[in-house]
Amino acid sequence: MNAIDRLKNKGIKKTAHRLMFINILQKSAVALTEEDIKQDMGELYDRITFYRTIQTLLSAGIIHRIVIDNKNVKYALSEIAFRNHQHMHFFCKICHTVACIGEVPSYDYGLPTGYKGEEYEVLIKGICPNCG
Amino acid sequence: MNAIDRLKNKGIKKTAHRLMFINILQKSAVALTEEDIKQDMGELYDRITFYRTIQTLLSAGIIHRIVIDNKNVKYALSEIAFRNHQHMHFFCKICHTVACIGEVPSYDYGLPTGYKGEEYEVLIKGICPNCG
DNA sequence: GTTCAAATGAAACATTGTTTCATTTGCTTT
DNA sequence: AAAGCAAATGAAACAATGTTTCATTTGAAC
Structure with missing residues (x-):
């Protein structure tokens, strides 16, 4: 499923920031850190919007947060969610x-x-x- | 093993703050959050010392940090360490x-x-x- | 295209993590 | 028990991260 459909499915607006966030995860075979995603975003990155994008996508169930320990926190699209879902x-x-x-x-x-x-x-x- | 011996075993100084930290965990049947421990410490609590006590006890292997997710981080004495040790x-x-x-x-x-x-x-x- | 609710991003504030350094404390040696 | 020294403390200050407020912009429905 593409980024636009993921947002449309959940009934939340498709904005440039959200689409880019999802697309970056989509292209990756492994879960990514905030820093990884930030790097990929380049100049579209904004600290506050990023913070809210994570919250929005998490509560929409589009992405999952994977906490290994306090120094290793990653994000992945829900389909390939690493923790949860057995x-x-x-x-x-x-x-x-x-x-x-x-x-x-x-x-x-x-x-x-x-x-x-x-x-x-x-x-x-x-x-x-x-x-x- | 009591708090004094735990510190002596690792060759680190037994200070009031460390002893209290260990004793609080010792008395608990479950792992505790920073807030839990802080509350139990009362006025002996100091933010910076607390931060360093956790680092010291962690690297000495006296306590373990248990990360369930980013909102649930707990501490326990190593004997009853919840994660790690199978x-x-x-x-x-x-x-x-x-x-x-x-x-x-x-x-x-x-x-x-x-x-x-x-x-x-x-x-x-x-x-x-x-x-x- | 107009409208309106939602998203943005700047600013500002809150909380947490961390370093620096003068003072105090615990431990060793006498 | 007293002296000496390295380690621990706690205040101050700074860094990084989390979060709210609000004026402006944007997306989507009509």
């Missing part, structure tokens, strides 16, 4: 790339009685093929 | 409590060829017994 994710300790590596195996995780599990996230940290 | 963790969507719920099952997670997994983290989000 996907497993791999974080490379060297290049800090986040990759989706398939579905969370659905088997018994042994949740104690009383707990109601709704989302299962598996994050594997290690060395990716490029760095290994 | 523990599974449960995050309650209602009360935002983080609880350790046992070991990560060691079975084949199906890591694609080329990837070298070193740490496996499982985070289950849902409703805890208190809120369910």
